[in-house]
Amino acid sequence: MNGADRLCDTLLVNGVDVCFANPGTSEMHFVAALDRRPAMRCVLGLFEGVVTAAADGYARMAGKPAATLLHTGPGLANGLANLHNARRARTPVVNVVGDHAGYHLPFDAPLTTDIDSLARPMSHWLRRCTGPDDVGPAAEAAILAARTHPGVATLILPADSAWGGVDAPAEAVAASVPAPRAVPEERIAAAAAAIRGAGPRAGILLCHEGLRAGGLETAGRIAAATGARLFAPVQIPRIEAGLGRVPVTKIPYAIDLALACLADVDVLVLVGAPEPVAFFAYPNKPNRLLPEGARALVLAEPGEAIGDALSVLADRLGAGAPLEVARPAPLEGVAEGDLTDAALSRSIAMLMPEGAIVIDEGLTTARPVFDLLKGAPPHDYLMLTGGAIGMGPGAAAGAALASPGRKVVALQADGSGLYTVQGLWTQAREKLDVVTIVFSNRAYAILQREMRNVGVNEFGENARRMMQLDDPAVDWVSLANGFGVEGAAVETAEGFHAVLEYALNRDGEGPFLIEAVMA
Amino acid sequence: MNGADRLCDTLLVNGVDVCFANPGTSEMHFVAALDRRPAMRCVLGLFEGVVTAAADGYARMAGKPAATLLHTGPGLANGLANLHNARRARTPVVNVVGDHAGYHLPFDAPLTTDIDSLARPMSHWLRRCTGPDDVGPAAEAAILAARTHPGVATLILPADSAWGGVDAPAEAVAASVPAPRAVPEERIAAAAAAIRGAGPRAGILLCHEGLRAGGLETAGRIAAATGARLFAPVQIPRIEAGLGRVPVTKIPYAIDLALACLADVDVLVLVGAPEPVAFFAYPNKPNRLLPEGARALVLAEPGEAIGDALSVLADRLGAGAPLEVARPAPLEGVAEGDLTDAALSRSIAMLMPEGAIVIDEGLTTARPVFDLLKGAPPHDYLMLTGGAIGMGPGAAAGAALASPGRKVVALQADGSGLYTVQGLWTQAREKLDVVTIVFSNRAYAILQREMRNVGVNEFGENARRMMQLDDPAVDWVSLANGFGVEGAAVETAEGFHAVLEYALNRDGEGPFLIEAVMA
Incomplete structure (x- = not known):
């Protein structure tokens, strides 16, 4: 048994049985060890950004981490943007990065880099194996860190730690994962007092367990009893939404818009979310989104027992009856003519099947969908969490792998989707039930808006060339076909509706892509 | 005038007039400033890995740096792999990375990361602008660092340094770039003594100026006078090769093979190259490539006056007559039948036009081309330098932009090309004269070889799924078309020859891609 074998056994015995991978020469012993263990499902990404996004999407749905397999510093670098999103989503990831054999590093071979320096900004936890006998303990520590922090645990695996023999190995044993830490009583008391004091000017910002059906139900009872309003962050890692679930703003x-949304809040209780701040700084605009004089206070942080804290808080506030939610009027009638944002948003909401998993990297498009879906059958809704675009194709693959039998609907901005378009291939190879809707506006539309915020309304040649994705326009159906994914392009509202309906009813036939050419 | 204006003016006055970009919100003021300066050519990449590879390819041919424009930590992260290649090639790059306004960083907005930690491993030089008035001096220092080190100079531009007003700005003035540092006399004397002592068991490892026509000619005279043998590194940043130029091994x-190549060398004189080491460590194989007991000694390092040092060394050794080079027999006859490595290598060498620029990321395929091209018309040959795959499509675009009127021929492994396939779009948009030949073996063939080196000859399901790019096979012509690039797939040797001839004679019509489906 070598270090790589030990790593695989430690992963498997701890329930980490999916490995998203793009290996290189320094990981050949790890690959050989994986090959000896058919219980591990190895999923290839054609680019590391796909690998890490898939690990993120997978764990958000599976509720447990996958492993990655990345090749030295450049391979890690390629995966960092989506590890950044996973870090912001507090997604557990066991991020395994191969490195040169330790004794080879002083020779500064071409692929040598400072992997620690690269990994640290996107990792909650970081450790480099010191030898074959250290691989088992280090892997166990990585899994524990990923699950309990929770977040990205990066394990650097030098080739000689992988290939070296392990002395007298005992069988790998599952680590006991401690229960989430209990929230201290004083925080619950302070939150209760603040909500009581502010009444309808109190806000509760929910995240993580607070946005699952149970947490939402509890938060709804608090809202019913106190008048407090329920919010979700700008970028939601995962929410259980739809009919029968308590809606949030x-x-x-x-x-x-963000400032206006929170203008009437005097106190904001943070339930697993940080205090909301401006996504970017703008000249003469505030950093914080809460009004001046308003305060934020923490009820619970990620890794703490968020659901329990909400329940105790509800009891403390005498919350009883569930929040009464008016049933939204059903959406009826298919739009015709130009494929506008409003038209496609309505169709998406009307057709969303029960149990769907929405991956939202729509950015400037389909913003109405989140609210329209409050009247749709129950579903999960996952968003880009760190602002590092290019999460969609990989995250959709990962979420689908974690959720057999459920339909994944990826809302995909075109500029962002092009970052990791290779993820379509993984969807095809794994025959995943993903319907991707590409919003083809052929521009970095978000930047065009931001340029106007900067005061530039007339774009010259250089600005145009950096923000328009035309000349030539990308043919998404051709790209999808190139990666083995069926697809269709549509230019009218009624055409979009019909093709989306077809795609959503197409079961067990693998992924499908719709290029929605926007009016 | 704001800091961003100052940055643009400083770049332009110093001859940096191409900016490869993928901007985000924090760079909107930089974009607006670029938009006010039509003298700057802004080139969009649909992914940052394309941007940095293009900057590398551009500077290798232009002999001066381009600027990049990357968006915060994740944007930089996406570009790091190809900055790594640039760093290993010692390519000058002015790498501009936008960041949040300084006063926004403490709020830890979603896109906040430790950019310095990410940038350091891939940068020869790193500086963060401290305010609008610091942008001009910092940009000048970055350009100087990129040119004199030479290498990757990363300049972090916080949004408030870009948008803030500059006090009493004087006109930007070109920095005076110091001449390359002279090589100390003792190194020349030591190299002369070593070469004299070892005779035909002396080797000269050339790089940078040593691999340009002039340096090669000088090295050839040394070889003629002393019997010393001339070598080039495993991965060559740029060599001027073909008929009339001194050939190297x-x-x-x-x-x-590397160990065998250097087995008869007692002393290796390093001319701009580091001592050769194994690309990876392998159990029971050496780290160094020189035989035990052999020594390496440095004549010149990058940033030093390599050509001058070679000339003085030649004088010292009494070198006079040029090296006589036997003219290789012309290649004749087109292969037929299966499209083998040998067949396509011959066709590529036979058809290579004068003045071509070869971008070699062929990895396991087309290895014979380098030697076959010794009989081809004069051309430049650029290789992947850091082992971070995915350089090809972007580097080809950058090299073409730097070299109007010359044909760029990209030799592209399929797995590597998929990393940054978006680079094809930049080739299409800029209507660049690039012919890409994708070696479609539908596998990470290099890893299959390395697995055998590890002792695994029978691949199970997991190994197969991590190394085969089939199921589904990628349709490269469809991908190329999706990005606006014409293409054709060929499966026979004669078909390949005919299509390559067609593509190379297709002038001024933009890029073309050939998928060579390997036997």
């Missing part, structure tokens, strides 16, 4: 992305 | 990639 998502804080908008655009700074002026 | 390229050290092979595979460790056993």
Whole structure:
């Protein structure tokens, strides 16, 4: 048994049985060890950004981490943007990065880099194996860190730690994962007092367990009893939404809308979320989104027993009856003519099947969908969490792998989707039930808006060339076909509706892509 | 005038007039400033890995740096792999990375990361602008660092340094770039003594100026006078090769071949190259490629006056007449039948036009081309330098932009090309004269070889799924078309020859891609 074998056994005995991978020469012993263990499902990404996004999407749905397999510093670098999103989502990831054999590093071979320096900004936890006998303990520590922090645990695996023999190995044993830490009583008391004092000017910002059906139900009872309003962050890692679930107000992305959304809040209780701040700084606009003089106080942080804290808080506030939610009027009638944002948003909401998993990297498009879906059958809704675009194709693959039998609907901005378009291939190879809707506006539309915020309304040649994705326009159906994914392009509202209906009813036939050419 | 204006003016006055970009919100003021300066050519990449590879390819041919424009930590992260290649090639790059306004960083907004930690491993030089008035001096220092080190100079531009007003700005003035540092006399004397002592058991490992026509001519005279042998590194940043130029022996990639190549060398004089080491460590194989007991000694390092040092060394050794080079027999006859490595290598060498620029990321395929091209018309040959795959499509675009009127021929492994396939779009948009030949073996063939080196000859399901790019096979013509690039797939040797001839004679019509489906 070598270190790589030990790593695989430690992963498997701890329930980490999916490995998203793009290996290189320094990981050949790890690959050989994986090959000896058919219980591990190895999923190839054609680019590391796909690998890490898939690990993120997988764990958000599976509720447990996958492993990655990345090749030295450059391979890690390629995966960092989506590890950044996972870090912001507090997604557990066991991020395994191969490195040169330790004794080879002083020779500064071409692929040598400072992996620790690269990994640290996107990792909650970081450790480099010191030898074959250290691999088992280090892997166990990585899994524990990923699950309990929770977040990205990066394990650097030098080739000689992988290939070296392990002395007298005992059988790998599952680590006992401690229960989430209990929230201290004083925080619950302070939150209760603050909500009581502010009444309808109190807000509760929910995240993580607070946005699952149970947490939402509890938060709804608090709202019913106190008048407090329920919010979700600008970028939601995962929410259980739809009919029968307590609806929340998502804080908008655009700074002026975000400020308006929170204008009437005197006190904001943070339940697993940080205090909301402006996504970017703008000259003469505030950093914080809460009104001046308003305060934020923490009830619970990620890794703590968020659901329990909400329940105790509800009891403390005498919350009893569930929040009464008016049933939204059903959406009826298919739009015709130009494929506008409003038209496609309505169709998406009307057709969303029960149990769907929405991956939202729509950015400037389909913003109405989140609210329209409050009247749709129960579903999960996952968003880009760190602002590092290019999460969609990989995250959709990962979520689908974690959720057999459920339909994944990826809302995909075109500019962002192009970052990791290779993820379509993984969807095809794994025959995943993903319907991707590409919003083809052929521009970095978000930047065009931001340029106007900067005061530039007339774009010259250089600005145009950096923000328009035309000349030539990307043919998404051709790209999808190139990666083995069926697809269709549509240019009318009724055409979009019909093709989306077809795609959503197409079961067990693998992924499908719709290029929605926007009016 | 704001800091961003100052940055643009400083770049332009110093001859940096191409900016490869993928901007985000924090760079909107920089974009607006670029938009006010039509003298700057802004080139969009649909992914940052394309941007940085293009900056590398551009500077290798232009002999001066381009600027990049990357968006915060994740944007930089996406570009790091190809900055790594640039760093290993010692390519000058002015790498501009936008960041949040300084006063926004403490709020830890979603896109906040430790950019310095991410940038350091891939940068020769790193500086963060401290305010609008610091932008001009910092940009000048970055340009100087990129040119004199030479290498990757990373300049972090916080949004408030870009948008803030500059006090009493004087006109930007070109920095005076110091001449390359002279090589100390003792190194020249030591190299002369070593070469004299070892005779035909002396080797000269050339890089940078040593691999340009002039340096090669000088090295050839030394070889003629002393019997010393001339080598080039495993991965060559740029060599001027073909008929009329002094040929060199390229050290092979595979460790056993590399060891054999240098087996008869007692002393190796390093001319701009580091001592050759194994690309990876392998159990029971050496780290260094020189035989035990052999020594390496440095004549010149990058940033020093390499050509001058070679000339003085030649004088010292009494070198006079040029090296006589036997003219290789012309290649004749087109292969037929299966499209083998040998067949396509011959066709590529036979058809290579004068003045071509070869971008070699062929990895396991087309290895014979380098030597076959010794009989081809004069051309430049650029290789992947850091082992971070995915350089090809972007580097080809950058090299073409720097070299109007010359044909760029990209030799592209399929797995590597998929990393940054978005680069094809930049080739299409800029209507660049690039012919890409994708070696479609539908596998990470290099890893299959390395697995055998590890002792695994029978691949199970997991190994197969991590190394085969089939199921589904990627349709490269469809991908190319999706990005606006014409293409054709061929499966026979004669078909390949005919299509390559067509593509190379297709002038001024933009890029073309050939998928060579390997036998």
